[in-house]
Amino acid sequence: MTIKEITEIIDGKVICCEERLSTYVEYAFSSDLMSDVLTIEQENLVLITGLANLQTIRTSEMSDINCIIFARDKKIGEEMVSLAKENNMILVESPHSVFHISGELYKAGIKSIY
Amino acid sequence: MQFRHKISGGDFAKAGNVASAVKKILHQLNINHSVSKRIVIALYEGEVNVVAHAYSGIIEVNIDEEKIETKITDKGPGISDIEEAMKEGYSTATPQVREMGFGAGMGLSNMKKNSDSMKISSVPGEGTIVELVTYIKPNAG
Numbered sequence: 001m002t003i004k005e006i007t008e009i010i011d012g013k014v015i016c017c018e019e020r021l022s023t024y025v026e027y028a029f030s031s032d033l034m035s036d037v038l039t040i041e042q043e044n045l046v047l048i049t050g051l052a053n054l055q056t057i058r059t060s061e062m063s064d065i066n067c068i069i070f071a072r073d074k075k076i077g078e079e080m081v082s083l084a085k086e087n088n089m090i091l092v093e094s095p096h097s098v099f100h101i102s103g104e105l106y107k108a109g110i111k112s113i114y
Numbered sequence: 115m116q117f118r119h120k121i122s123g124g125d126f127a128k129a130g131n132v133a134s135a136v137k138k139i140l141h142q143l144n145i146n147h148s149v150s151k152r153i154v155i156a157l158y159e160g161e162v163n164v165v166a167h168a169y170s171g172i173i174e175v176n177i178d179e180e181k182i183e184t185k186i187t188d189k190g191p192g193i194s195d196i197e198e199a200m201k202e203g204y205s206t207a208t209p210q211v212r213e214m215g216f217g218a219g220m221g222l223s224n225m226k227k228n229s230d231s232m233k234i235s236s237v238p239g240e241g242t243i244v245e246l247v248t249y250i251k252p253n254a255g
Contacts, residue, residue, distance in 0.1 A: 034215030
C-alpha cells in the first residue's frame with residue numbers, strides 16, 4: 001500500500017515530504033517506546049506513535065523508518081519537521097488514536113511485524 | 115579513519131547527532147547496509163545512555179577495512195553492577211528520560227545484539243567505558 005493510501009484511510013494530514021507519498025509500505029509498528037522501535041530489524045514500515053518529540057524522529061532515522069504517523073493530533077514541532085525533511089521522512093498527523101489507526105491499517109492489509 | 119565527538123549529559127535535543135553523522139559517513143564509505151545499521155543502532159543507544167545518565171562523554175569511532183570500533187567514555191555515576199544493568203528491563207532512568215521514549219532497560223542488551231563484541235568497564239562515581247567492535251565483512255570475526 002502507498003503512504004498516500006494510508007493517509008486517506010486514517011484521515012491523515014501530511015506535514016512534510018509530500019513528494020514521497022507514492023512510497024510503498026508493507027508493515028507497521030505501533031509504539032511510544034523508542035527503545036522497542038530500535039530493536040526492529042524489519043524495514044519498509046510506518047511507525048504509529050503518540051510520542052511527539054525529537055527522539056521520535058532520531059529513532060526513526062536510525063531504524064530507517066521513512067514514515068511516522070502521529071496519533072491524536074500530537075503537536076509536531078519545527079525542529080522535528082526540519083530533522084524529518086533532512087532525512088526525507090514523511091510525517092503525518094491523524095486525529096485518531098493509536099488503536100484506531102492500527103486497526104484500520106491492519107484491516108486494509110498492512111502487516112504486523114510480530 | 116578516526117573521529118571523536120563530545121556529548122553533553124542531559125542534552126536530549128542533540129542526542130543522536132553523533133550516530134546520525136556516523137550513519138552518513140558509513141553510507142559514503144559504501145559499507146553494507148545491514149552492518150551499518152547495526153553500528154548506528156548500537157551507537158545511538160550508547161549516545162542516548164550518555165545523555166540520559168552521565169555528565170559528559172566522548173565517542174571515538176575507528177574505521178578500518180575489516181571492522182568498526184566504537185569507544186564511548188563517559189564521566190558520570192558509573193554502573194555498580196554491570197551484570198544487573200545488562201538484564202533487560204533493569205533501568206535507573208529518570209522520568210524525563212522515559213518521557214523521551216527510553217529508559218525501559220533495553221539499551222545495553224540491544225547494543226550487545228547489534229555488535230560483534232561489547233566490553234563494559236565502569237567505576238562507580240567516576241564513569242563508564244563501553245567498547246564495541248563490529249566487523250564489516252560478515253563472518254570475518
